Amino acid sequence: AQSVTQPDIHITVSEGASLELRCNYSYGATPYLFWYVQSPGQGLQLLLKYFSGDTLVQGIKGFEAEFKRSQSSFNLRKPSVHWSDAAEYFCAVGAMLTGGGNKLTFGTGTQLKVEL
Amino acid sequence: GAVVSQHPSRVICKSGTSVKIECRSLDFQATTMFWYRQFPKQSLMLMATSNEGSKATYEQGVEKDKFLINHASLTLSTLTVTSAHPEDSSFYICSAPVLVGGTEAFFGQGTRLTVV
Numbered sequence: 001a002q003s004v005t006q007p008d009i010h011i012t013v014s015e016g017a018s019l020e021l022r023c024n025y026s027y028g029a030t031p032y033l034f035w036y037v038q039s040p041g042q043g044l045q046l047l048l049k050y051f052s053g054d055t056l057v058q059g060i061k062g063f064e065a066e067f068k069r070s071q072s073s074f075n076l077r078k079p080s081v082h083w084s085d086a087a088e089y090f091c092a093v094g095a096m097l098t099g100g101g102n103k104l105t106f107g108t109g110t111q112l113k114v115e116l
Numbered sequence: 117g118a119v120v121s122q123h124p125s126r127v128i129c130k131s132g133t134s135v136k137i138e139c140r141s142l143d144f145q146a147t148t149m150f151w152y153r154q155f156p157k158q159s160l161m162l163m164a165t166s167n168e169g170s171k172a173t174y175e176q177g178v179e180k181d182k183f184l185i186n187h188a189s190l191t192l193s194t195l196t197v198t199s200a201h202p203e204d205s206s207f208y209i210c211s212a213p214v215l216v217g218g219t220e221a222f223f224g225q226g227t228r229l230t231v232v
Contacts, residue, residue, distance in 0.1 A: 042226065044160075090160070
């Protein structure tokens, strides 16, 4: 069975500082990996995804993530955090469905707080 | 891009009543949709997979008679919380995988259910 671990429940960074959110996964085959962001009371917005190819993935809002198979990790990074980045971040691993699409398993999330 | 619309965004109901939540794919067809539940400050837990034209598949521990799922068409899935209790209060989110050339899921905005 697939699983995702986000070791950090809360992270606080200063605006302008760099950010790295950790994500480790367990999956029997080549994983489909995602990072989503959720603002309070809102749905989820996809930041980026990895399916294959280049292990460094660029996403929206200046985020990037690097897939490291040897470490079973897919950490999210941003070189300079903005106050508007404060939100909950979820890492997810997907199991492909017959005919396309993914059934997602989410990590427990990391709450990001940005200090001005 | 593909959009998933969820309605209502917020609902308050009395204990013992039933509440219906709709999930629509607006510009694509979805033979499969997923329903998630999210408790405060926790991750999304998959409740069930909604399948167009057939019965939903429920995750272990989810009461199928309490959470009725109907996937009436290729663009609409509904979740009905029957005989609601205060412990059913939660944030419910649907998602739909984009099948045509897609390998990701799009999420609805979520429904905040409060049972009083």
